[in-house]
Amino acid sequence: xxxxxxxxxxxxxxxxxxxxxxxxxxxxxxxxxxxxxxxxxxxxxxxxxxxxxxxxxxxxxxxxxxxxxxxxxxxxxxxxxxxxxxxxxxxxxxxxxxxxxxxxxxxxxxxxxxxxxxxxxxxxxxxxxxxxxxxxxxxxxxxxxxxxxxxxxxxxxxxxxxxxxxxxxxxxxxxxxxxxxxxxxxxxxxxxxxxxxxxxxxxxxxxxxxxxxxxxxxxxxxxxxxxxxxxxxxxxxxxxxxxxxxxxxxxxxxxxxxxxxxxxxxxxxxxxxxxxxxxxxxxxxxxxxxxxxxxxxxxxxxxxxxxxxxxxxxxxxxxxxxxxxxxxxxxxxxxxxxxxxxxxxxxxxxxxxxxxxxxxxxxxxxxxxxxxxxxxxxxxxxxxxxxxxxxxxxxxxxxxxxxxxxxxxxxxxxxxxxxxxxxxxxxxxxxxxxxxxxxxxxxxxxxxxxx
Amino acid sequence: xxxxxxxxxxxxxxxxxxxxxxxxxxxxxxxxxxxxxxxxxxxxxxxxxxxxxxxxxxxxxxxxxxxxxxxxxxxxxxxxxxxxxxxxxxxxxxxxxxxxxxxxxxxxxxxxxxxxxxxxxxxxxxxxxxxxxxxxxxxxxxxxxxxxxxxxxxxxxxxxxxxxxxxxxxxxxxxxxxxxxxxxxxxxxxxxxxxxxxxxxxxxxxxxxxxxxxxxxxxxxxxxxxxxxxxxxxxxxxxxxxxxxxxxxxxxxxxxxxxxxxxxxxxxxxxxxxxxxxxxxxxxxxxxxxxxxxxxxxxxxxxxxxxxxxxxxxxxxxxxxxxxxxxxxxxxxxxxxxxxxxxxxxxxxxxxxxxxxxxxxxxxxxxxxxxxxxxxxxxxxxxxxxxxxxxxxxxxxxxxxxxxxxxxxxxxxxxxxxxxxxxxxxxxxxxxxxxxxxxxxxxxxxxxxxx
Numbered sequence: 082x083x084x085x086x087x088x089x090x091x092x093x094x095x096x097x098x099x100x101x102x103x104x105x106x107x108x109x110x111x112x113x114x115x116x117x118x119x120x121x122x123x124x125x126x127x128x129x130x131x132x133x134x135x136x137x138x139x140x141x142x143x144x145x146x147x148x149x150x151x152x153x154x155x156x157x158x159x160x161x162x163x164x165x166x167x168x169x170x171x172x173x174x175x176x177x178x179x180x181x182x183x184x185x186x187x188x189x190x191x192x193x194x195x196x197x198x199x200x201x202x203x204x205x206x207x208x209x210x211x212x213x214x215x216x217x218x219x220x221x222x223x224x225x226x227x228x229x230x231x232x233x234x235x236x237x238x239x240x241x242x243x244x245x246x247x248x249x250x251x252x253x254x255x256x257x258x259x260x261x262x263x264x265x266x267x268x269x270x271x272x273x274x275x276x277x278x279x280x281x282x283x284x285x286x287x288x289x290x291x292x293x294x295x296x297x298x299x300x301x302x303x304x305x306x307x308x309x310x311x312x313x314x315x316x317x318x319x320x321x322x323x324x325x326x327x328x329x330x331x332x333x334x335x336x337x338x339x340x341x342x343x344x345x346x347x348x349x350x351x352x353x354x355x356x357x358x359x360x361x362x363x364x365x366x367x368x369x370x371x372x373x374x375x376x377x378x379x380x381x382x383x384x385x386x387x388x389x390x391x392x393x394x395x396x397x398x399x400x401x402x403x404x405x406x407x408x409x410x411x412x413x414x415x416x417x418x419x420x421x422x423x424x425x426x427x428x429x430x431x432x433x434x435x436x437x438x439x440x441x442x443x444x445x446x447x448x449x450x451x452x453x454x455x456x457x458x459x460x461x462x463x464x465x466x467x468x469x470x471x472x473x474x475x476x477x478x479x480x481x482x483x484x485x486x487x488x489x490x491x492x493x494x495x496x497x498x499x500x501x502x503x504x505x506x507x508x509x510x511x512x513x514x515x516x517x518x519x520x521x522x523x524x525x526x527x528x529x530x531x532x
Numbered sequence: 533x534x535x536x537x538x539x540x541x542x543x544x545x546x547x548x549x550x551x552x553x554x555x556x557x558x559x560x561x562x563x564x565x566x567x568x569x570x571x572x573x574x575x576x577x578x579x580x581x582x583x584x585x586x587x588x589x590x591x592x593x594x595x596x597x598x599x600x601x602x603x604x605x606x607x608x609x610x611x612x613x614x615x616x617x618x619x620x621x622x623x624x625x626x627x628x629x630x631x632x633x634x635x636x637x638x639x640x641x642x643x644x645x646x647x648x649x650x651x652x653x654x655x656x657x658x659x660x661x662x663x664x665x666x667x668x669x670x671x672x673x674x675x676x677x678x679x680x681x682x683x684x685x686x687x688x689x690x691x692x693x694x695x696x697x698x699x700x701x702x703x704x705x706x707x708x709x710x711x712x713x714x715x716x717x718x719x720x721x722x723x724x725x726x727x728x729x730x731x732x733x734x735x736x737x738x739x740x741x742x743x744x745x746x747x748x749x750x751x752x753x754x755x756x757x758x759x760x761x762x763x764x765x766x767x768x769x770x771x772x773x774x775x776x777x778x779x780x781x782x783x784x785x786x787x788x789x790x791x792x793x794x795x796x797x798x799x800x801x802x803x804x805x806x807x808x809x810x811x812x813x814x815x816x817x818x819x820x821x822x823x824x825x826x827x828x829x830x831x832x833x834x835x836x837x838x839x840x841x842x843x844x845x846x847x848x849x850x851x852x853x854x855x856x857x858x859x860x861x862x863x864x865x866x867x868x869x870x871x872x873x874x875x876x877x878x879x880x881x882x883x884x885x886x887x888x889x890x891x892x893x894x895x896x897x898x899x900x901x902x903x904x905x906x907x908x909x910x911x912x913x914x915x916x917x918x919x920x921x922x923x924x925x926x927x928x929x930x931x932x933x934x935x936x937x938x939x940x941x942x943x944x945x946x947x948x949x950x951x952x953x954x955x956x957x958x959x960x961x962x963x964x965x966x967x968x969x970x971x972x973x974x975x976x977x978x979x980x981x982x983x
Contacts, residue, residue: 093967125900125902125962125967127960127961127962127967128900128902128903128962131903131962131963136903136904137902137903137904142902143902145900145901242961373957383960384960384967385957385958385960385967385968386957388967388968389955405955406952406955407957408957409957410957411957411958411959412959412961413959413960413961413964414961415961415963415964422959424957424959449576449579449596450596451576451579451588451593451594452579452582452587452588453587453588481932481935483959483964484932484935484936484959484964484965485935485938486959487936487938487939487958487959487969487971488938488939488942490956490957490958490959491939491942491943491946491956491958492942494952494956494957495942495946495948497946501857501945504840504856504857505941505942505945506824506836506837506858506859506860506861506862506875506941506945507836507862507938507941507942508862508863508864508873508875508934508935508937508938508941509578509834509835509836509864510578510693510863510864510865510866511576511578511579511582512582512866513864513866513934513935514935516544516576516578516835516836516839517836517839518938520938
């Protein structure tokens with residue numbers, strides 16, 4: 082008799098797992114049922130800013146695979162179904178069909194929780210107004226795009242990746258964009274000296290950037306929509322308010338079922354992606370992962386991890402043996418023409434981890450001086466003292482800078498020292514880099530500084 | 533009393549060493565004399581094709597540092613001086629001042645041989661004609677550019693990096709370019725299946741590519757210049773013939789002095805860059821290096837190695853302790869809009885090294901399908917059987933593909949398996965890559981193939 086896998090959540094983590102299980106088990110061996118609260122499967126949330134900017138014409142373009150695609154492979158996806166309870170002892174979930182208004186129960190042999198995350202919404206009166214939007218689901222995408230008219234007043238709250246990408250998107254649509262950031266610099270995942278370089282890029286494209294500013298309230302119109310955002314730096318008119326304050330793992334169901342959730346707020350899983358309850362697995366933005374540099378748990382909501390974790394869970398659910406090897410906190414973004422990337426620990430994070438380190442910022446060029454298009458790349462390295470082991474790297478620079486972070490990520494994965502990194506055989510030709518690649522220059526200087 | 537370092541050759545290897553020594557030792561501690569056969573110091577030979585194409589306006593732009601720059605730092609460079617003999621016992625070199633026609637001797641306490649390489653010139657009558665040119669010195673650059681007139685007939689012999697870059701350069705100048713290649717495919721440092729993709733790119737820009745073709749002779753005009761190149765595939769008119777058949781280490785002086793030269797044709801040095809004679813060092817294109825994957829000696833003439841080796845030699849010459857850690861054979865080039873890169877071993881090289889392996893070619897995209905500008909990246913991996921250890925990678929693809937080779941190079945440096953590479957935390961955002969980076973996709977598929 083076939084046993085049944087139930088998956089809660091039809092995005093990256095859930096559908097990667099479902100797909101891998103189906104590749105490894107026929108439909109007679111294993112039935113796969115997926116329940117999704119929203120209206121889409123497997124979509125690219127990261128693509129929303131580019132839909133809002135007009136670069137991507139249709140929101141549907143962001144959908145990678147549809148329920149019909151999965152149905153062909155005997156993976157049954159039910160959209161607009163809210164799972165309201167997990168009974169771990171009885172191995173049953175209770176769910177609500179939102180379109181029909183009906184409720185029922187489904188039993189499972191194995192369960193994968195892939196409930197993702199949700200945007201942080203501070204408890205300010207008016208935060209639930211129709212024109213205060215997160216950047217999360219494709220339904221958000223639809224609504225965000227509707228406000229992207231020329232001359233519209235946009236207030237973005239929070240200057241992380243999403244906030245900045247949305248600020249740029251609306252600028253490209255001819256809107257007037259105000260960015261409210263509680264800290265001194267945007268991009269809090271970088272050190273402030275690197276964040277300052279991003280602030281300059283933002284201001285250059287016309288974003289009104291307000292640092293050290295907190296939102297104090299919303300002024301609502303008669304229609305219940307926010308008309309004005311009140312902050313510690315004054316009031317700003319708003320046709321739409323975009324929440325870019327990060328997201329938190331969606332763990333309500335797991336908590337209620339007695340499944341362990343860590344101090345990070347993410348579901349606790351082992352390297353096999355199994356929760357504390359045998360047969361119940363979790364993957365994606367809702368779980369915590371191990372940071373390979375600190376060895377501590379961390380929550381990082383990112384499609385790359387969700388896909389890998391889903392794959393690992395799927396292999397294990399279908400009788401294989403795979404492990405998820407942890408994260409480095411690698412991230413990349415493009416803010417107008419400036420590329421921003423990071424991996425490992427910032428100075429701040431190294432401090433927090435109690436590590437002794439040297440931080441060094443190196444300015445180099447993307448190409449030899451004589452080559453057209455040579456432009457600036459700023460690389461900051463954080464290296465452990467006295468070992469020289471790389472702890473982290475940050476890059477802010479011209480086109481072609483950002484993806485160099487992957488070299489640092491690979492070095493970090495292998496616990497290389499900055500001295501070793503400087504010795505590596507990296508590629509060189511004038512259209513691609515100076516004879517010493519910016520990565521090697523930064524590592525060499527850091528190594529010289531340490532010795 | 534100050535002792536004296538004599539350097540033979542004023543390009544990457546020699547001048548890196550001289551600069552490092554001067555940084556570590558004052559002029560009263562160590563005198564530094566450099567003798568250079570040609571007319572330039574520290575220039576970018578790799579930039580010559582871009583000068584010929586017109587992208588770089590002046591050949592002088594390719595000179596990174598001039599004798600006057602070095603003189604300010606008490607490094608005395610003598611151009612147009614040919615060293616004719618090294619007397620290792622007496623610690624003296626004999627040299628000829630080419631501009632004055634005089635000869636004299638200079639003693640040394642330490643000697644660095646950085647004589648570089650020279651282009652291969654097959655012994656065909658006419659090969660020494662004025663319009664048969666290597667792509668090596670800036671004097672070559674001057675002459676090559678002079679032939680870059682609209683409608684000029686250019687015959688490039690040899691389809692390696694230099695040959696292809698020169699073919700493209702002349703096409704951009706409106707010349708009619710014929711490329712003669714002895715093998716089935718161009719770019720012999722790639723496997724033929726990857727080379728075939730480069731051939732397609734070449735033909736697309738209008739290069740007349742003749743595979744499996746050998747040069748049989750030159751037809752000379754009354755002025756002694758080549759007018760026609762006779763090949764196994766017919767005759768081709770030629771205003772200029774470009775030699776792109778690779779280069780060989782320049783070891784005449786070293787051999788004559790009894791300094792050991794390896795079977796590879798490169799000077800034998802230890803990891804400190806010292807030759808078999810204590811106090812005599814060598815660096816750059818004239819030496820052999822250790823290939824980190826095979827453990828065998830190999831000659832790779834490339835500015836990146838020359839710079840690193842010069843630096844290592846300089847540190848050791850000035851009483852420090854540094855080692856050169858070997859090479860991976862990483863290389864990159866841009867042929868029109870196609871980026872080409874490689875690191876480690878090709879299938880052919882893995883065969884030659886007697887390794888058991890699986891090769892796999894993966895076609896993926898530079899960005900998510902929905903993102904404008906998503907284009908093809910072809911990645912070929914060679915992984916050891918049954919361990920899964922990466923042996924090498926090759927990339928042919930659109931803009932933004934090539935530099936991904938550095939991730940493979942870093943993985944190779946650390947002896948990672950393809951399975952581990954697929955697990956790594958590489959950066960992702962829609963303008964930069966699909967959610968699984970092409971590197972991770974290739975590694976994952978290779979790992980699946982192996983298991």
